[in-house]
Amino acid sequence: MNSVVVLIISLAVFFIGYRLYAGYIDKKIIKADPKRATPAKMYMDGVEFMPTSKNVLFGYQFKSIAGAGPIIGPIIAIQWGWLPALLWILLGTFFIGWVQDYASAMMAMRHEGASFGGLSHKLISPRARIILLSFVYFYLLLIAGAFGNVVVDTAVRLKPAPMAWLFLTIAGVIAGQMIYRWKRDIVLTTIVTVIIAMAGIWLGTVAPSNTILGDTLSNNRLLWAVAAFLFCYFAAVLPIWKFSLPVNYVAAYIVFIGLFVGLIGILIIHPNFTLPAVTSFSIPIGPVWPIMFVTIACGAISGWHSIVSSSGTARQLESELDARPVGAGVMFVEMMLAAFALIIAGTIYASPAEYGAAIKMGPGSVFALGVAKFLNAVGLPMEIGRSYGSVMMVVLAITIMQLVVRFMRVATSELLSDVHPVFRNAHVGTFIASILGIVLVLTGWWQYLWVLFGGANQLMASLALMLITAWLMSEGKSYAWAFWPMIFMFITTIAALLYTSYSLLDKVLKGAVKGQALVGNTLMGLVGIFLVIAAVILGIEGVKAFNRYKSMKAKTPEPVEAA
């Protein structure tokens, strides 16, 4: 099939899903009311609660949810064939993805901008809140591990990447100084720093890491893992304006320009899919159900989005009518991004064997080659395009990683400060998070790590859908559109986590793995089991809450009509 046909089908799903399905739910079931005061207006504090234009929030939501996830998932999942991956991306977004993103924002808005902890306490039970928050810590750890692996793989396999990454960091630090210390014009700052970052991309091709560090050091995974977590360490402990914010600011332009020009390249080349539509029901990572459904998380449905929608966006929406374009609209745009990644993986290799060899080197290599090919269509040399693609991959992964390490630092302080005051120290919390992340990166097989991260992410989505269902039930609204997606996600995710944990621990118990892999398999297997237990407890709490709402509805007397 031609890639343009896939883009057209995706656009049709976008149109029908956004205009008709989401429009119907918004108008007829949720009954979004432009006259109802939103938390942003009611509780405006100029900080968290602030009415903001829907265009700004569209950009904010997109930037917050579209990281490396929607790109890496489809690149891995194409191993089952591009057709099941495409179907899951389109149908997953149509029936589940936007439902979660939009309804999370709506639910938080109708509860005065409450966050998930408070909502689960109110709508499910007090125990649900405790489980949810401890679950979030392991979820963050898996994100750090999975994305750290992507950064390390890309730095090892693509030699121009480290130089481009270094220059991007320098450009970011300069941007911070120019904006906040030297008070320079933002446009001038942007132009100067983006040019520095672009120069790094070119320099990466002239001076790749193996020519500077030698083959041994440039292939050392430990070196790049330490570099990645050192980067995150600075992001977590330095004032946010000095490092984290300006680096992300410059990175946003690099990613955006790459995506935009890459899309033009696809339209110019409009290649055919060269990989098979369907390969096999089961591949080395596992069977298509349930494993593919957690391998592609962002791009179809992702629990991360529900956190952004509830704790971030819901407090800034100035009208209830804006929840649909921001919550649902951005999810459909992310679906397009996932389709773009699928086209990259499915069209750039001449044969499945060639793709098979490339995917063994990690998703970063596949993505960078694809970006290079499509940027080449608009005239950029292949080598520079490859360097561009590699830094895009590093940036997409490390932006999320640094955020996660910062939050793990906060979480460590909250969970362990009562045990010993030393855990309140920012450096101690960051160090613990970094060490755990490095252990996962160096000892875990990346495809299993990705599946576990996807499992945790999808479990978060199931919990968000459970909260949404409980909210709809408590309000007496129609809830089937959230309930059935929740059931599907819950069963699929638990099955995926059990399958992966069993595969990992089985190898440990049979003595099939030794050394580093033994540590990685054991750690990942146990985290998977913990997530399943947490999910089952939450599931039981959820069923109790549903029964409570049903019995309340049964007891409520029907209004008596006047004679």
Add this chain to the structure above:
Amino acid sequence: MGDKDPEKEKKKGGLFGAIKEFVYGVAAHDSARFALKSRASMEHLFILITMGDMLGVPILPPYYSLRLLPYVVPQISTWKRRMLREKDLTDALA
């Protein structure tokens, strides 16, 4: 003559205005929110210093507190909400 219809103003921006806002949302809105959050936590400390006098329990020499008080009063209601609102880890995530 000086009054401008906000709807018309909105339309005037049109597509270019929307793109401008979108780029701001992608690149800088997060930074602005972080800056505001940092400033707010500083202001919380400031309000705390003058809180004693509001409650009738002097902490600083009352003369200085009373001079600071007018700067604090407009923010008391939002400050109370921010301080008393239930928060959890997910608040820090977005």
